[in-house]
Amino acid sequence: YQWPSPQYDALEQFVFEGTDHIGLDIGGVTRDCTHRDPSLKSTVAAEWVRLAYHDMATHNVDDGTGGLDASIFFELDRAENVGQGNVDTVTLDFSVSANKYVSRADLIALGVSWAVASCSGPIIPFKGGRVDALTAGRLGVPEPQQTLQSHTESFRQQGFSPSDMIRLVACGHTLGGVRNADFPDIVPNGDETFDTTTSYDHAVVSEYIAGTTSNPLIVVQDSTFASDLRIFSSDGNVTMNSLNSEETFKTTCSTLLQRMVNTVPNGVVLTDTIEFLLAKVSSAQITQVGSQLVFDVLFRLSQPPNVPVPPNRSVKLLWCDARGQFTNCNQRTNVASLPVAGTAVVSPITEAQGITLPTYQFAAPIDAAASVSKFWFQVDEGDGSPVQTYNNGGQGYIIQQDQLIYLPGISSFSLGNSGGINYNLVVGVRTESNPTSATLHAFDKGGVQSGPLTDITVNLVPVTIAGPPNVAPGYKTYTATVNRPSISTSLTADFQVIIDGVTYTEEFKQTLNIGNSPALDRTLSTVTTIPS
Numbered sequence: 088y089q090w091p092s093p094q095y096d097a098l099e100q101f102v103f104e105g106t107d108h109i110g111l112d113i114g115g116v117t118r119d120c121t122h123r124d125p126s127l128k129s130t131v132a133a134e135w136v137r138l139a140y141h142d143m144a145t146h147n148v149d150d151g152t153g154g155l156d157a158s159i160f161f162e163l164d165r166a167e168n169v170g171q172g173n174v175d176t177v178t179l180d181f182s183v184s185a186n187k188y189v190s191r192a193d194l195i196a197l198g199v200s201w202a203v204a205s206c207s208g209p210i211i212p213f214k215g216g217r218v219d220a221l222t223a224g225r226l227g228v229p230e231p232q233q234t235l236q237s238h239t240e241s242f243r244q245q246g247f248s249p250s251d252m253i254r255l256v257a258c259g260h261t262l263g264g265v266r267n268a269d270f271p272d273i274v275p276n277g278d279e280t281f282d283t284t285t286s287y288d289h290a291v292v293s294e295y296i297a298g299t300t301s302n303p304l305i306v307v308q309d310s311t312f313a314s315d316l317r318i319f320s321s322d323g324n325v326t327m328n329s330l331n332s333e334e335t336f337k338t339t340c341s342t343l344l345q346r347m348v349n350t351v352p353n354g355v356v357l358t359d360t361i362e363f364l365l366a367k368v369s370s371a372q373i374t375q376v377g378s379q380l381v382f383d384v385l386f387r388l389s390q391p392p393n394v395p396v397p398p399n400r401s402v403k404l405l406w407c408d409a410r411g412q413f414t415n416c417n418q419r420t421n422v423a424s425l426p427v428a429g430t431a432v433v434s435p436i437t438e439a440q441g442i443t444l445p446t447y448q449f450a451a452p453i454d455a456a457a458s459v460s461k462f463w464f465q466v467d468e469g470d471g472s473p474v475q476t477y478n479n480g481g482q483g484y485i486i487q488q489d490q491l492i493y494l495p496g497i498s499s500f501s502l503g504n505s506g507g508i509n510y511n512l513v514v515g516v517r518t519e520s521n522p523t524s525a526t527l528h529a530f531d532k533g534g535v536q537s538g539p540l541t542d543i544t545v546n547l548v549p550v551t552i553a554g555p556p557n558v559a560p561g562y563k564t565y566t567a568t569v570n571r572p573s574i575s576t577s578l579t580a581d582f583q584v585i586i587d588g589v590t591y592t593e594e595f596k597q598t599l600n601i602g603n604s605p606a607l608d609r610t611l612s613t614v615t616t617i618p619s
């Protein structure tokens with residue numbers, strides 16, 4: 088890993104912080120294996136795992152189509168997808184946070200890892216890179232009244248053998264249960280769970296083997312619906328017996344659920360497993376606070392379980408000028424200390440491992456004539472141990488360019504002339520530069536009904552923004568307006584200018600916190616210089 092890796096960075100934040108590009112705590116929806124509504128026996132985790140299976144179930148191993156591709160967004164009206172759990176998962180949980188780097192399908196897949204971890208199950212490693220379908224997939228979700236032969240054929244088409252089928256059903260039916268509203272013939276007296284525990288454990292297996300189960304797809308008035316019984320007993324209970332230990336159940340399910348969420352249409356290439364970064368530059372940009380040009384950086388560290396943050400820890404940001412007589416730390420290095428300390432939200436995966444994520448926010452006033460070339464951090468735990476340097480594996484964290492900067496603080500919303508909301512997004516371009524082209528690309532994956540990705544390109548035009556707060560010295564403003572039907576939390580913007588034939592880009596910028604948003608508030612860091 089080397090910073091910056093925008094897709095990796097975005098996926099890593101989802102996996103381990105559980106939050107999206109505007110900080111919305113999506114992973115937290117399943118925290119503590121909670122119920123969406125206290126009246127439900129099912130958990131959010133159960134809903135998320137079922138949804139992922141139903142999305143994947145459209146895979147056809149014979150022609151390589153379908154799989155975990157978010158086609159479920161277009162399949163909710165099918166009988167095979169009945170249930171408020173599926174509707175809530177799609178519309179409330181997974182329709183607002185997908186973005187340029189994280190697809191809806193990635194969110195559905197990650198939902199399985201979050202869900203299982205939140206219910207004390209195994210850690211399921213996650214890969215990103217799924218591609219969202221534009222339309223519904225084939226029919227393919229098995230239903231309880233179908234025969235064993237038909238189920239075996241369904242799972243074969245999805246890429247799973249008869250014994251995988253037994254395992255995968257058990258790995259799913261350890262969570263949640265059957266709802267009266269959806270299957271009144273199976274559970275006429277109200278919702279019933281598949282086993283007696285809420286958590287992700289092997290009770291679904293042990294209760295079946297012990298003959299004490301009340302799984303409604305086993306113990307049911309009309310045996311037509313006893314699909315779990317037919318599946319579990321289909322090999323004379325050999326597979327179920329082999330799963331009858333907590334350890335085996337968890338390792339088996341971790342592997343199988345990974346296979347389930349990594350079942351994607353042919354041609355889709357998944358990333359490597361997203362590993363936790365012990366230290367991470369979460370965001371770094373030149374921007375302005377008020378009309379002061381700042382170098383804004385969030386640095387995230389990690390604390391192992393039960394190890395508090397050292398009380399005397401000091402974290403420093405160091406950087407070199409990019410322009411002027413001290414360029415590249417010729418003679419002097421800039422230092423900012425006393426950042427604003429905070430804690431990042433942790434996802435259920437990180438929480439299950441007991442890891443906490445202290446953060447250090449720097450907003451260092453800078454001068455456009457000096458700017459920033461590369462930066463790094465020094466951490467002194469204040470306990471006599473050696474000072475640690477974090478410098479991106481030796482080369483420092485490099486600021487790619489300072490020609491173009493995003494200015495959310497002087498961006499704004501307004502009502503569109505023909506309806507909707509105008510996003511008036513503002514960037515700064517260095518005063519001495521004259522772009523031959525300036526554009527904005529906006530990506531919006533929001534909404535269930537809208538297509539999975541709206542990609543809008545508009546030209547940026549030079550403007551003078553009236554009145555304070557005005558643009559920082561050294562920069563002039565350009566703006567572009569994007570009209571959306573309503574405020575969209577998933578809209579992100581890429582800006583691009585061409586100056587003297589060279590393209591400069593500021594990309595993947597959030598658009599929700601703009602203008603006077605408190606999220607943009609910063610305490611300016613104190614800056615000194617040291618000889619280098």
Ligand code: HEM
Binds near residue numbers: 171266270
């Ligand atoms: C032959 C295969 C399967 C059949 C016939 C089947 C059938 C069902 C039925 C009827 C329900 C009740 C849904 C409701 O009341 O809304 C259910 C729930 C559930 N299924 Fe399956 N299922 C199968 C395979 C799987 C697989 C492979 C998984 C995941 C690996 C899975 C995960 C779940 C989960 C987690 C729930 C609980 C949902 C909740 O409580 O909200 N199922 N299943």
